[in-house]
Amino acid sequence: SLIILTTVPIIAYFVYRISHRFRRISKNIQDSMGDVGHICNEVIDGHREVKAFSSQMIEKQRFAIANQKNRRQRMKKIATEATAQPLIQFVAVIGLATVIYLATLPHWLDSISVGTFISFITAMFMILTPLKRLTKINSKLQAGIAAAQSIFNLIDQVPEQDKGNHHTTILQGDVKYQSVHFKYPTAHHSLLKDISFHVRPGETIAFVGHSGSGKTSLVNLLTRLYPLQSGEIMIDDIDIQQLPLGILRKHVAIVGQHVTLFNDTIANNIAYGQNNISEQHIIEAAKAAHAWSFIQTLPEGLATQIGENGILLSGGQRQRLAIARALLSQAPILILDEATASLDSQSEHHIQIALDNLKRNRTTLVIAHRLSTIEQADHILVIHEGRIVESGCHQQLLQLQGHYAQLHQLQFENTQ
Ligand SMILES: Nc1ncnc2c1ncn2[C@@H]1O[C@H](COP(=O)(O)OP(=O)(O)O)[C@@H](O)[C@H]1O
Ligand SMILES: [Mg+2]
Known part of the structure; x- marks a missing residue:
């Protein structure tokens, strides 16, 4: 044994x-x-x-x-x-x-x-x-x-922090950034430094600057995709940390640089994220976004399947669907991140009219490469390496003879 x-x-x-x-x-x-x-x-x-x-x-x-x-x-x-x-x-x-x-x-x-x-x-x-x-x-x-x-x-991954308990249902769209500092969790250096601005309900603010200067990151912070390093972002004088994520994001519509479409019909892509939308409303939104003309030529109209990530559509068509989607949502705050970048001048002109419709009565944060599209904005901020280096309206910025005037001059020469 x-x-x-x-x-x-x-x-x-x-x-x-x-x-x-x-x-x-x-x-x-x-x-x-x-x-x-x-x-x-x-x-x-x-x-x-x-x-x-x-x-x-x-x-x-x-x-x-x-x-x-x-x-x-x-x-x-x-x-x-x-x-x-x-x-x-x-x-x-x-x-x-x-x-x-x-x-x-x-x-x-x-x-x-x-x-x-x-x-x-x-x-x-x-x-x-x-x-x-x-x-x-x-x-x-x-x-x-x-x-x-x-x-x-x-x-065991930590879920998104959603501890806000300010259950308001109606936000006017008054947006205020107060000395916002921000660094991506994976990055070594901070990206945004001391960003402060204030837009009142219905106004339009535009951000310009070289690519990589932090514009997209700056506007995305409004939907609390990442935590801030320091500073505050307020909507209607409520810190966005206090708002439940569902409510906060319902009040913000985004037309981004990269349009994401779903393998579904055109109608469902336009009405994405919303229930009980009548076909009439979808058609109106499509018309306002200048998407109706191309939707009509498709074999099954609104019921056409667009394939995985909208593979069957062109870049401009995809962007027009994204704009129709934003039009349909009643969000008081609108983010347009180079929303017309993949359109030709003529479509862009049409879309610009659609966007002007969209901007009415909404607070709009717009990022644009072509400065001609933002001349009418109430405020223009020039972002350089994560800081606001100039701010004002189009005329004021031109008179400063700084970054903005330089960018403007460059684009003006190119279009000549
Ligand atoms: N998710 C991310 N994680 C880490 N770094 C990022 C992320 N997204 C963007 N960046 C970096 O942040 C900087 C600013 O990017 P972005 O805000 O897209 O600039 P812009 O829109 O002005 O071109 C870039 O240098 C980019 O590499
Ligand atoms: Mg960008």
Whole structure:
């Protein structure tokens, strides 16, 4: 019995090491499967770029490397599985063999009866089968534990802070930024420094500046996508931290640089996020956004499916749908982030009229590349490297002879 007992810690040690290995390999397999899926997704989504840049070979190699890695991990798992059972059984059998050997030594033979010996050996053999099963189950168990760890990591992510309890239903759209400092959680340096401005309900404020100066980040802070470093953003003199996210975001409509459309009908894309919208309202919004003319030419009109992320539409058409979407929402605050960037001059002119309709009675924060589209704004802020360097209306800024005048001069020359 003692000899058998000494094999137990040895077996336990092996099982421990093997379990560890199983878990590590299972984790690696999950990661490498993720890589394989990720690359597939990227290449299929970006098949036009892959073809246009003739990078088929590079992508094939990238895919082959990810596949190789995955295959190696799986081979490792199978090899471990294949060695684990014999190894553990080997240790157990050595114990057994030692017992039988000792029992057959002459001076032991006398002290053990045949019955005791047989029952002992039978009992020992009966341990072998469950031991075998146990090692087999272990591999599945460890894979399950590794998967559960990934899932719990995801579940344990801290959700968006939504502790506001100021349950107002109507906001006028008075927007105030007070010495806002902001840094992306992943960045080393702060992006926005000491941003302060005030727009009253119904007014339009425009932001201009070089790309990368922080304009998009600045206006997105209004919907509390990221926490501020310091400073305050207020709507109607209520700190936006005090507003529940649902209420805050219902009051802000965004037409962004990157329009996201859903694999659904045109009507549902325009009415996105809203319930009980009549077709009449959708058509009105589409007309105001100058989208109706192209929607009518489509085979099924509003009921046309537009494919994944609106693949069947042109850039300008997508942007017009986004504008119709914003028109339909009754939000008092409107953010236009280069909303007309992918339109030709003529469409832009049409859209500008639509946008002027949209801006009426709404507080508008507009970012535009073409300065001609923001000359009428009530305030214009020039952003340079995360700071406001100039502010005023079009005429005042021109007289300053600074950044704005320079930008204006440049664009003016280009259009000549
Ligand atoms: N999600 C993000 N995480 C980290 N850095 C970002 C993120 N989005 C933008 N940035 C960085 O912030 C800077 C400003 O970007 P952005 O606000 O888009 O500028 P603009 O709209 O003026 O072109 C850029 O340098 C960009 O690299
Ligand atoms: Mg931008």
